[in-house]
Amino acid sequence: AEDGYKLWLRYDKIDNPVLIEKYRQLIKGYSFKGNSPSIKVAEKELNLALNKLLDCEIQTLDNLRSNVILAGAHKNITLNLPEEISNKLKTIGDEGYIIKTFETEGKRITLITANADIGVLYGTFHFIRLLQMQSDIDNLNIVESPLIKLRLLNHWDNLDRTVERGYAGFSIWNWHLLPDYIDPRYKDYARANASIGVNGTVLTNVNANSLVLTKQYLKKAAALADVFRPYGIKVYLTARFSAPIEIGKLSTADPLNPEVRKWWKEKAKEIYELIPDFGGFLVKANSEGQPGPQNYGRSHSDGANMLAEAVEHYGGVVMWRAFVYDNNVPEDRAKQAYNEFKPLDGKFKDNVLIQVKNGPIDFQPREPFHPLFGAMPETPLMMEFQITQEYLGQGTHLVYLAPLFKECIESDTYAKGAGSTVAKVIDGSLDNHALTGIAGVSNIGNDRNWTGHLFGQSNWYAFGRLAWNHNLTSEQIAEEWIRLTFGNKNEIVEIIKNIMMPSRENTVNYMTPLGLHHIMGWDHHYGPAPWIKDKPRAEWTSVYYHRADSNGIGFDRTVNGSNAVSQYHSPVSEIFNSLEKCPEKYLLWFHHVPWDYKMKSGKTLWEELCNHYYAGVDSVRSMSKKWKQLEGKIDSELFDHVSMLMKIQEDEAVWWRNACVLYFQTFSKLPIPEGFEKPD
Template sequence: MLAVFTALMAFTGSLRAEDGYALWMRYAPLEPALVAHYGTSLGEVVAPDQTPTQRAARDELVLGLTGLLDRAPRLNTSAVTGHAVVLGTPTSSALIAPLHDEMASLGQEGYLLRRAHIGGREVLLVAAPRDIGVLYGVFHLLRLLQTGASLDTLEVRESPRLQLRVLNHWDNLDGHVERGYAGRSLWDWQTLPEWRDPRYTDYARANASLGINGTVLNNVNASAQSLAPDYLAKAAALADIFRPYGIRVYLSARFSAPIELGGLATADPLEPDVQRWWRDKADEIYAHIPDFGGFLVKANSEGQPGPQDYGRSHADGANLLAKALAPHGGVVMWRAFVYAHDVPADRATQAYTEFAGLDGAFLPNVIVQVKNGPLDFQPREPFHPLFGAMPHTPLMMEVQITKEYLGFATHLVYLGPLYEEVLQADTRARGEGATVAQFLTGIAGVANIGNDRTWTGSHFDQANWYAFGRLAWNPQHPSRDIAAEWAAMTFAPDPEVVEPIVGMMMASREAAVSYMTPLGLHHLMARGHHYGPGPWVDGGPRADWTSVYYHRADRHGIGFDRTARGSNAVGQYAPDVAALYGDVTQVPEPLLLWFHHVPWDHRMASGRPLWDELVGHYTQGVRQVQGMQTTWAGLQGRVDAHRHAQVAAFLSIQRREAQWWRDASVAYFQAVSGRPLPAGETAPPHPLAWYQALAFPSAPGDGR
């Protein structure tokens, strides 16, 4: 025990180095008044230590209390000798056993926090049906302590609303991270399985603190080698590290692996040899990883192989893998991000066209993974029409945590409001109030994590990992409250720190939409790497990889007509939603140009013509970033110098690039429309050709 405590104290010391490594688990000393208030209740930890998860829960609580209270609590395994925190399940602790029936409704991952009296002594209970719930409950208690919440009337019952809460790592086996802006991959495949970097455990701790219970280790643009025996041994080493923290490992599977690894002539899902190969591969994987979660599959999209190569459906392909995994309890997460080899009239309609008719055709352990919007993680999209359209098929929502289209790691863009906007969108599929969240079995987030010391490439991008996890646990949790939690734990619980930071965060997504893609515009980024503006992008191998395909600006107007007169994408939504989006007088203005091609002089709600409103949005976005800079400058001295300086530098980059976005976009759309700038608006400092000539061949995170 002394050795464990010494190690914990050493780690506590490293956590207080304010370089961002500690994430929201800094456990920095509380103010003396809070220490005095909490200290009487937290002097002892009574916890079992017979399983790895029990030890993880106990050690995390000891680590947290030691840092927060600046002293270590006493440790016991079963007896209460003073004011204590008591951890356990009905089977691991006689002190918790009387709560067995009461906790039955909490499920396999839920927990209970409560004040109680045991043996005449006041205690705090962290109780759960299973060990993993105890660990989640410990993190909840530490969150309350870090944010300065009162424990006087503590009574918490929590269970996750979604079954699967998964990070998708787009990490390649060579260490490159596609759409990654936080350095190289966290996984060092070269040194696994022998070297188990302690950082892997800290990654697991961070995910468990949010209730994330799955991780896909490799890129959806998968290499078949990830299923080869040597890589399965490496994945098994990570699974061993993650298991005590409730995290199951998944792998992206390349559909053509039977050819590339197995030497077969085909990967046709109806061929018996192919079916046998996948059964044998599943058996092999589970021999390495007994609790393997299953496969994530990208098929027949962006050149990836799939069942359509053999004239088969997505259901045929998914069910092939589902049958192989079913005896072991595994699942297939089959991505609905697809589009045809031939450029369609509207790429945004492709997923619905291919999947809606397959509702009910998938086996029960197949989950169709649907992006939050119908196109591709844009700064703003309407919710995907498949939500509500496949009532007989389990669905997951896929969101990006990494900011491929939102300024990479250098722009402060808090994504909580984006996730919340989609989760709470009313599909009207079952009448009013049928939100997207109600149709979900799980949620997946494309991770923004790399080997950068901050984990995510910037201090504020940690908040998006945090917000994803909190909303995956409870999609009803307000994103503003999540931002306040994160700010208090990451910087300080002082309201004079938290309130201005939350103000910055909550305004940041709308600011980015304004200086990048206002009023429903989308896919205006530069070709390939998506760094910076490129509304002029045209030509190339596919029209739907260009910007002009989507904005359709000409001398008369701008926007993509998705009404019944155009591509009729609105027809993929429930009738009430289709009527709303399809009516130019009713569609929400933030989605106007997504659904309608409208004249430049179209009268907006403000009374201004569309052209004036568009330019005004671009300018307003820049001003909002300037406001964020001012707010952050006012926190100097309240935030440690190292992190304050780095955030200030990144905000300076964001301010410069927001201006670039504004000027380049205004220059282009003015050239197309031929309209003068609205009164009071400043002309771009360079001609359009200057912006078009900019090139960035080494932009990070490109997909190669």
């Protein structure tokens, strides 16, 4: 049985007898040059993979012969290499790599080389992936390097091992047994992340506990850092702004107070003594009740710069989150982060990144891109995506998120004219930033298969692949993941791809079509509850967002409404502002639209809304039908796991549809269109 523990690193024996024989001919052995920990783990990984995939003992060779893999950093390869290799190495930085087949002295060599040993590890994983996908390896010529520098998972893991918005069990960090007991899972976590190029991990929740910054816990974090180091993964921690009070016995955490600044500097020194390559801090401040510089009348830049100063000497960074909104500010929540941060552009130290969620509200099934992208040219902006499906069916719905990620990064901000995509903002190419980053809120827990829903693995995978290269398509990534997870039978690959590719749009349809947002259940954020009102904060209700009334539905963010459209550059602002031009997928995000408004299809808004909700349910049903075709063709344990979850998803799609259609009908007072089953 296959419980999914091995993720995309399964290394099952190649099931094609011709191909396996061919691979055995082409790979007679390997030779790794260098002896750093990264080279050692690369060699170990290749050994494991080859012996399993090719089902025969493949060993290291001392003397080069034909048909071997030669792997090592450029400086450790004594062979005369073709000149083009040295030229290309100059362009690929420390993490890039080259995989190249060439002949020398009559021998055929597959070279995996890089400027640094970590690049060799990444190249080794790439080579293994080629075999897993049964690709042609006769004549390889691959040059790769990441487009974004910091590629991080953000764990929202608490020290008591609960995980905020986690749906896959408890935290994999066993704080109680650390630092002495090293769960083998930590190494598998590092292998999986390195295989997709993730190079950093924030171990703890942004709703932070100061305790993690005490010596006792820092030693535990250091033990994890030791496991991750060979895999090129740095450890980062969340810093609670009030830590100087809570664990430092100071009376204030005012960022301009000299004692406070000294405390953070000493804390940084203590951390770097234990974790010499500590990555830095992630901070949620003055947001949802978290302490921050504004408690002392200071700005976000005062706070961020104080921490940045403490870690700069060691090469550390501060990732300061832009997820702020305040009930006491009489302003559309979607506008608040921009209003707070835009005026601070240029005021942050060089080692500060501002971490911005993909959309202006909060990880909804669909949001337009966040207006801060393109609005702060002097500041490196990091993308924060959510891999865990807080608002997308959590642990039970199959939703492949690459299309959501891609939709956002391909959006054009027009900050410097056409082609100023969000991708170019975050990869630094638009405004010439060398320090760049992207983070994904992790969906990992201690469930046997790591992510609860098996298809959650595809979202972890997709995040890493896109963080490395945002030009990959959703379809390419889906295809890779399917082949690595379910094998290479084309029929199976096609069925699963046809399930994954439309799955995000399906979910938008049965949850929040046409630009609706934040109409889920109070606090738990799971099922539908568009009726939520009377909560401590208006922005925690649903009625704040959909604004349904007898005239129509939607949040007016045009120049006549909250004017959130003005935060976008022209012509995006005019397009969003125009009822006719606004893409219908964002219609109710920007406009309050009459129920009888004629949509592009010729149907009224009410009919179209119903159409989307019903189409969402239908698509989940057809997804289940497709999945059933796999019975007996894939591992039965995996088949049953997904089948049972799909049943839940189907029931809940109906639940969402019925709840929303019936509730909105109390305002529209219009009948459910002909031909649709009756909601109850």
